[in-house]
Amino acid sequence: MLDSAYRLLWVGGDWDDFAAENLGGPARASRVLGSNLMDHVAGAEAQEVMADILNDVQETKRSFRMEYRCDSPEQRRDMRMTVTPMRHDRLMVTHDLRDARSLPAVGPGWRWEKGAWDCKCSFCGFLRRTDGWVDPFETGLRHPEVVDYGVCPTCRQVIEKELERIRKAGRAG
Numbered sequence: 001m002l003d004s005a006y007r008l009l010w011v012g013g014d015w016d017d018f019a020a021e022n023l024g025g026p027a028r029a030s031r032v033l034g035s036n037l038m039d040h041v042a043g044a045e046a047q048e049v050m051a052d053i054l055n056d057v058q059e060t061k062r063s064f065r066m067e068y069r070c071d072s073p074e075q076r077r078d079m080r081m082t083v084t085p086m087r088h089d090r091l092m093v094t095h096d097l098r099d100a101r102s103l104p105a106v107g108p109g110w111r112w113e114k115g116a117w118d119c120k121c122s123f124c125g126f127l128r129r130t131d132g133w134v135d136p137f138e139t140g141l142r143h144p145e146v147v148d149y150g151v152c153p154t155c156r157q158v159i160e161k162e163l164e165r166i167r168k169a170g171r172a173g
């Protein structure tokens with residue numbers, strides 16, 4: 001749950017598991033309350049996109065929904081994020097696991113580093129290659145251990161479309 005300035009008022013359920021796997025120790029639930037959600041979003045582009053989503057939900061008072069991926073080195077995990085407007089400009093952000101499939105590991109793991117050569121999409125986990133974006137589980141190559149996070153064109157389109165939908169619904173009243 002976020003307050004009107006996107007500070008974490010409350011985190012529930014899966015946050016500790018999620019943080020342990022994706023963010024590392026310092027982001028554990030007890031320590032993040034009061035911090036800004038943006039401080040937990042890796043990568044400038046992903047931050048920008050998340051800010052757009054939160055702003056639009058706040059303004060339109062409509063729920064935003066999108067499917068995304070949050071893989072581990074040996075598991076493809078299909079997730080859904082929902083951002084729901086609440087009273088007093090608060091926002092509820094939920095992440096639901098839709099499907100998880102174990103696959104041959106693509107490497108020992110990866111971590112975020114600003115400005116890293118390899119770019120990974122925050123929303124689908126695809127890696128940027130010179131000839132396009134690819135699913136790391138389908139390349140047969142070892143996953144880079146250091147990545148910067150970005151947003152691939154496909155996810156940008158999906159997000160833009162969903163934002164358009166809620167803006168339109170918002171205008172309709």
Ligand SMILES: [Zn+2]
Pocket residue numbers: 121122123124125126151152153154155156
């Ligand atoms: Zn993507």
